[in-house]
Amino acid sequence: MSLVVYAAASLFAVTALLLFRRPRVALRDPLTASTWVSIFLGGLCFFCSAPVTLAAVNDLTGTPNFGAPMTYSVISAYSASLLILLINWRGGPAEQVRRWVVRVATVYSLLIAAIITLFTLASAPVERLRDLDTYYANTPYMREMIVLYLVGHGACALITCYVCLRWSREVTGTLRVGLRLIMAGLSVDLLGFALTKITAVVARWTLHDLDGLSTDLAPPASAVGALLCSAGFALPRLLPAVLDQWHSIWDYRALAPxxxxxxxxxxxxxxxxxxxxxxxxxxxxxxxxxxxxxxxxxxxxxxxxxxxxxxxxxxxxxxxxxxxxxxxxxxxxxxxxxxxxxxxxxxxxxxxxxxxxxxxxxxxxxxxxxxxxxxxxxxxxxxxxxxxxxxxx
Structure with missing residues (x-):
């Protein structure tokens, strides 16, 4: 499983490098910077969630399951970055954009603080690298921490899908294709990751065992959804440059005679x-x-x-x-x-x-x-x- 997750993280890293090939220009452009941050955090989510990474973090800190709040915090930061990216992408009056960015950053910062606080209050002595969500579904404070990060991630997916659906009716070309890819990716992520995780956790609350949804179905669904979503954000920005390079090849050859x-x-x-x-x-x-x-x-x-x-x-x-x-x-x-x-x-x-x-x-x-x-x-x-x-x- 770790190999697959690391492969997904590598794809995100390559995309982030392509977008950040001119750091000074990228940092001055809020849209480029937020796109890069979003794709970088998406790759970091996969890197942190790999069992090998979780085991290494737990050993390094000496705290069983320390990798859980770390991963959940990164997932929450990734959710916030998607919303901020969408706000910058949609545009509007500068003051309004800044206000919404601050609101999203504040809400998800509080969510991350709550995740860390709940983990500190909880008792989770048994290390679980793949099934922590269901194993500790009935443990005080751990239960609330798990629900919080899933609700935060699901809310981000729902809001983003709604905005992309409305926006896609107003635009054409690669922007519409990108928005549809984002909707497809978030739909896969919402149904295949957030909903299956929540279903497995609720099943534990009712003394049923649906752990396979969380451990076997959710990770690959999350990978597919995140890759589709990132492709949707990157396509309208990378495709023109790729096409320009492609046309340059043909023009270069045409000038040979x-x-x-x-x-x-x-x-x-x-x-x-x-x-x-x-x-x-x-x-x-x-x-x-x-x-x-x-x-x-x-x-x-x-x-x-x-x-x-x-x-x-x-x-x-x-x-x-x-x-x-x-x-x-x-x-x-x-x-x-x-x-x-x-x-x-x-x-x-x-x-x-x-x-x-x-x-x-x-x-x-x-x-x-x-x-x-x-x-x-x-x-x-x-x-x-x-x-x-x-x-x-």
Whole structure:
């Protein structure tokens, strides 16, 4: 059981690290900070509830079952963090948000204080690592402590589900998907964890034995529910960044033909890019190099080549916008070929020179269109062949 619980805690830790990759930015943003705290506490709940962790804490403190109030306190803090995260996420007037955050923090702080106080007053000499809730269900003060943390956690699930249900009717896209994941996770947690635990405890009060609900069904249900809930909170914040990186991979590859054409064009020296980069960073450096090369080719761009290529593209059925990129690509190919010829004077502009304004192609999408025209258009290929013949003559 401990291995499964630690695996769930590890997933939470990885998600928390992804969200907290920029600590200074995260700490200044209440929503990012509260998301990170919530996911971190979710992982800590699993870590603390593992039998191996409970046994180690009990041995370290010398107090049997000391891990119980510790785990229940973390669960209560996790419940509070979910509500605070939802408050920050929903937004509203700053003063109202602050007021509700203070209220939630106060209520759950009192709940945690009550849990610790009740455990101090109780007598629980027999260490129980998996079935403490049912074993001490009839023990004074322990009984109240168990009921308190379950009620606090269940109330959080009910309130959050209600707010998410109302909110999901007002929004669309990834936010709605995230809210539905949160509702699904909290429903699993409410029915599979809180309700089964309470049922098993009440069964003990009536001298029945339903301990299996608490020891066998509740832990995996809690893990599934918490993972769904955390995915719902993280998805609207992580998915845009993931999609941006994914699109950057495709754009980086799409720019390969244009970069292959311009790679040998002499440009001003630039600092070497970092060795390890995310796709977005690699795309950025490729764009910078391409724009530098286009700028270096300004004096070699022949307007006659562009005009001829434009007419040919239009004759072949290309739309005006597509023909514009084909003509520019043909002129770039001709200018790059000139730059590779040692006999071509760099400072002398050919007749009919037409400036290639790099600002026109500063957008990633436009550079990608230029690259595709360069790679696929027969008009551009004809311009490349014409430049090669001119160089040989």
């Amino acid at each position: 244009l970069w292959a054409e311009l790679e040998t064009v002499p440009t001003a020296p630039k600092p070497a890019p970092p060795r390890w980069q995310l796709p977005r960073g690699r795309l950025y450096y490729r764009e910078i190099r391409i724009l530098d090369a286009l700028l270096a080719l300004q004096s070699r761009c022949d307007g006659r080549v562009r005009e001829t290529a434009y007419r040919q593209a239009r004759t072949q059925g290309s739309a005006p916008g597509e023909a514009h990129f084909i003509a520019a690509a043909a002129m770039v190919v001709d200018a790059a070929h000139q730059a590779r010829q040692p006999q071509s004077p760099a400072g002398q502009e050919p007749a009919g020179t037409s400036r290639l304004h790099t600002a026109v192609f500063s957008d990633t999408g436009e550079l990608v269109q230029l690259s595709r025209a360069l790679a696929k258009s027969p008009v551009v290929e004809a311009a490349r062949a014409g430049a090669a013949r001119a160089a040989r003559s």
